[in-house]
Amino acid sequence: MTPARRLVAALLVALLAGQSAPVLAQQRAPGARPADNTDEGGIWAAMDKAEIDARASADVNRDPQLNAYVKGVFCKLAPEYCGDVRIYVMDRPYYNAAMAPNGYMEVWSGTLLRARSEDELAFVLGHEVTHYAENHSLQTWRAMKNRAAAFLGVQVGAALLGAAAARSAGTAEGARAALDTAEGVSNVIYLGTIASLFRFSRDNETEADRLGMQRAVSAGYAADTGVGMFKALQAETKASQFFRVRNSERRLNIFGSHPLTAERLKQMETLAPMATPDDPADRRAYRARIRPHLAAWIRDDMRRKDFGQSLHLLDQLAADGEDAGILGFYKGEAYRLRRETGDLERARAAYQAASAHPDAPVQTWRELGEAHRKAGDKAAARGAFTTYLERAPQAEDRWLVEATLAKL
Amino acid sequence: MFRALALCFCLFAAACTTTDQKFADRGAPRPAPGARILLVEPDVQLSVLTMAGLDEPRADWSKSAQANLDAAMQAALRQRSHQFRELDPATAQEGRIGQLLRLHEAVGRSILAFSYGQIDLPTKRRRFDWTLGEGVQALGRQYDADYALFTYGRGSYSSGGRKVAMVGMALLGAGIMPLGGQEAFASLVDLRTGRVVWFNVAKAAPTADMRDPEGAQAFVDAIMKDAPL
Structure with a gap:
C-alpha cells in the first residue's frame, strides 16, 4: 500500500468516527417541537405526513366515545403529554399499538378487544408514551446513522485489503479470490449491522415496559398487569391452529412489531412479584x-x-x-x-x-x-x-x- | 489517479436541468384561452444524504423549496392567458377532495414508475392514457376549475461528509457512491374527464437548487417551457 492510499484511508476513518451524535438521555419536554433544521425536525415533518394519511384511512374507528375514553386513560397516565399526543383507534384485528415521534399514536382494536380491564389498556398506553417521552425513535435513527458510518469505515478497510491483495496476487484468479474475500467480510458486517438494529429496539421495548408500568402504577393501576397480559398473549399464541405460529412466539405473528419474549415477561415478574387480587367489577x-x-x-x-x-x-x-x-x-x-x-x-x-x-x-x-x-x-x-x-x-x-x- | 480526477470533474461539472414531457394520446384538447386552472400547492420533500448514505428528511429545506416553487409557479401562470386559483392541500385532506388529491399522488407515482421508469407494463407500452376517472369532477365543481395543475418535488443533497467520503472511496478504487439528486414533476389533469393531459419530469442541474428562489425559478422555467398552457 502506498503512503498516499494509507493517508486517504486514515482520513476517511477519522471523518467517520467524528460522525457519532450524542444519544439523548433526558426526557422530552412537554409541548416542545423540534427546530426544522434538525434531524428530529425532519423526522417530525415526515411523520406529520404519515399522520395525515392515517387520519384518512378507512381503518380509523370514528366512535367519539371510544376515542375519548382511550384518550382519557392516556391523560391519566401522562397528564404532561395530554396536549401533545393524538390517539387514533384503528380497527385492525392485531395486538398492536404504535407511537410516532411527532405525538401521533395508533391503538389497534385487536389490543382493545384482548385487554381484560382498563389496567391492561393503561399498561399498553404507558408503554407507548414511554417511547415518546424517552425519544426512542430519534435514538434509533441516530444509532442507525452511527452504525451506517461505522459500516462504511469497515468498508474502507475492506476495500483497502481487497485492492492491496488483488495487486499482490499476480494472477487473475488470485485477484478474484481476494476480492471475493473482501466482499464476504462486507456481507458479514452488513448482517451484523441489521441484527444490532433489532437488538437496540428490544432494549427500548424493555425500557418502555418498565417505565410504562411505573406510570400505570402511579396513576392507580395494578402493578402486575404486564405479567397477566404477556401470559395471556403466550397462551393465545400456543392456541393457534398453525404450527408455525405456535412455534414463533417472537415475530411474524399477530403481535406485530412487538417481540413477545420470555425475557419481557421475566422483567415484569421481577418488577411486580405480588399478584394483585382480581376485581370482576373492573372487568x-x-x-x-x-x-x-x-x-x-x-x-x-x-x-x-x-x-x-x-x-x-x-x-x-x-x-x-x-x-x-x-x-x-x-x-x-x-x-x-x-x-x-x-x-x-x-x-x-x-x-x-x-x-x-x-x-x-x-x-x-x-x-x-x-x-x-x-x-x-x-x-x-x-x-x-x-x-x-x-x-x-x-x-x-x-x-x-x-x-x-x-x-x- | 486519472479515474479519480475524472470523478472529481463529474462531481462539480455543470449540466442543464433536463426534462422529459409527455402528452396524452389521441390529442386531448389543450386548455382553451381563459380556461380556469386550479393550482395545487407543490408537495415537496427534501433530505440530506448523510455520509454513510442514509436519507435524512430536512423540514426547513422542504418548506423553503415548497414556498419557492409555489411562487415561481404562480408567476409562470400569471404570464399566461388563464385564470387560476390556488388550493392548499393541507386545507382539503378530508372527504372526497382529500381522496382525489391522494389519488393523484398515486397516479403520478405510477406514471413515474411505468411511463418513465424501468418497469414496462404491457398495457402502457408506448401509450400515455392515464386518467383519474370522472370522479375528479367533484374537484372542478368545488373550486370552479377546468384543469388542475399538480407539482411534486423530491430529492436529496449530499452532506459535506458524503462528498468527501465519495472522493476518498473513489481514490481507494472502491467505486462510485450515489450523491443524491433532485427531481420534480408537474401534471395537468382535465377536471371533466380525469385524463392526465400533460406530464413533465425535470431533473435538476446543480444551478437549479429549489431551496433558493432563483433555483426554483430555473426549475419551473424548465418544467413549464412547453406546457400546453
Missing part, C-alpha cells in the same frame, strides 16, 4: 366500554382465519359470563367456518346455547336452522328458520330462507 366496567364494538371486532378477528386463536379468544372473553349470546354465536361461526371433523355438531351446539341469551344476534336462528338442516333434523330447522323470520321480518335474505323452508 365489567371495561367490557361496557368496548361492548358497542365487540361483534365487529370479533368478526374482524375471524377474517384472520386462525380459528384456533379466535376460539381461544372467545373463551377468554366469555370467562365472566357476560355477552353470552354474541360470543356464543361467533363461537358457532368459528366452528362452521373451520369445518374440521365434528365442527358441524359443535357449531350447532354453540348456536343452540347462544339462542338462549337475550343478546344473541338475530342471525343465530338462521345459522341454527341451517345447522339443524345439515344434521337432518327438519323439525328443529323449521322452528329455527321460523323464529329467524319472526325476529327479522325485513331481512334481506328473507326470500332465501322462505325458499329453504318450503323445501323442508
Whole structure:
C-alpha cells in the first residue's frame, strides 16, 4: 500500500468516527417541537405526513366515545403529554399499538378487544408514551446513522485489503479470490449491522415496559398487569391452529412489531412479584366500554382465519359470563367456518346455547336452522328458520330462507 | 489517479436541468384561452444524504423549496392567458377532495414508475392514457376549475461528509457512491374527464437548487417551457 492510499484511508476513518451524535438521555419536554433544521425536525415533518394519511384511512374507528375514553386513560397516565399526543383507534384485528415521534399514536382494536380491564389498556398506553417521552425513535435513527458510518469505515478497510491483495496476487484468479474475500467480510458486517438494529429496539421495548408500568402504577393501576397480559398473549399464541405460529412466539405473528419474549415477561415478574387480587367489577366496567364494538371486532378477528386463536379468544372473553349470546354465536361461526371433523355438531351446539341469551344476534336462528338442516333434523330447522323470520321480518335474505323452508 | 480526477470533474461539472414531457394520446384538447386552472400547492420533500448514505428528511429545506416553487409557479401562470386559483392541500385532506388529491399522488407515482421508469407494463407500452376517472369532477365543481395543475418535488443533497467520503472511496478504487439528486414533476389533469393531459419530469442541474428562489425559478422555467398552457 502506498503512503498516499494509507493517508486517504486514515482520513476517511477519522471523518467517520467524528460522525457519532450524542444519544439523548433526558426526557422530552412537554409541548416542545423540534427546530426544522434538525434531524428530529425532519423526522417530525415526515411523520406529520404519515399522520395525515392515517387520519384518512378507512381503518380509523370514528366512535367519539371510544376515542375519548382511550384518550382519557392516556391523560391519566401522562397528564404532561395530554396536549401533545393524538390517539387514533384503528380497527385492525392485531395486538398492536404504535407511537410516532411527532405525538401521533395508533391503538389497534385487536389490543382493545384482548385487554381484560382498563389496567391492561393503561399498561399498553404507558408503554407507548414511554417511547415518546424517552425519544426512542430519534435514538434509533441516530444509532442507525452511527452504525451506517461505522459500516462504511469497515468498508474502507475492506476495500483497502481487497485492492492491496488483488495487486499482490499476480494472477487473475488470485485477484478474484481476494476480492471475493473482501466482499464476504462486507456481507458479514452488513448482517451484523441489521441484527444490532433489532437488538437496540428490544432494549427500548424493555425500557418502555418498565417505565410504562411505573406510570400505570402511579396513576392507580395494578402493578402486575404486564405479567397477566404477556401470559395471556403466550397462551393465545400456543392456541393457534398453525404450527408455525405456535412455534414463533417472537415475530411474524399477530403481535406485530412487538417481540413477545420470555425475557419481557421475566422483567415484569421481577418488577411486580405480588399478584394483585382480581376485581370482576373492573372487568365489567371495561367490557361496557368496548361492548358497542365487540361483534365487529370479533368478526374482524375471524377474517384472520386462525380459528384456533379466535376460539381461544372467545373463551377468554366469555370467562365472566357476560355477552353470552354474541360470543356464543361467533363461537358457532368459528366452528362452521373451520369445518374440521365434528365442527358441524359443535357449531350447532354453540348456536343452540347462544339462542338462549337475550343478546344473541338475530342471525343465530338462521345459522341454527341451517345447522339443524345439515344434521337432518327438519323439525328443529323449521322452528329455527321460523323464529329467524319472526325476529327479522325485513331481512334481506328473507326470500332465501322462505325458499329453504318450503323445501323442508 | 486519472479515474479519480475524472470523478472529481463529474462531481462539480455543470449540466442543464433536463426534462422529459409527455402528452396524452389521441390529442386531448389543450386548455382553451381563459380556461380556469386550479393550482395545487407543490408537495415537496427534501433530505440530506448523510455520509454513510442514509436519507435524512430536512423540514426547513422542504418548506423553503415548497414556498419557492409555489411562487415561481404562480408567476409562470400569471404570464399566461388563464385564470387560476390556488388550493392548499393541507386545507382539503378530508372527504372526497382529500381522496382525489391522494389519488393523484398515486397516479403520478405510477406514471413515474411505468411511463418513465424501468418497469414496462404491457398495457402502457408506448401509450400515455392515464386518467383519474370522472370522479375528479367533484374537484372542478368545488373550486370552479377546468384543469388542475399538480407539482411534486423530491430529492436529496449530499452532506459535506458524503462528498468527501465519495472522493476518498473513489481514490481507494472502491467505486462510485450515489450523491443524491433532485427531481420534480408537474401534471395537468382535465377536471371533466380525469385524463392526465400533460406530464413533465425535470431533473435538476446543480444551478437549479429549489431551496433558493432563483433555483426554483430555473426549475419551473424548465418544467413549464412547453406546457400546453
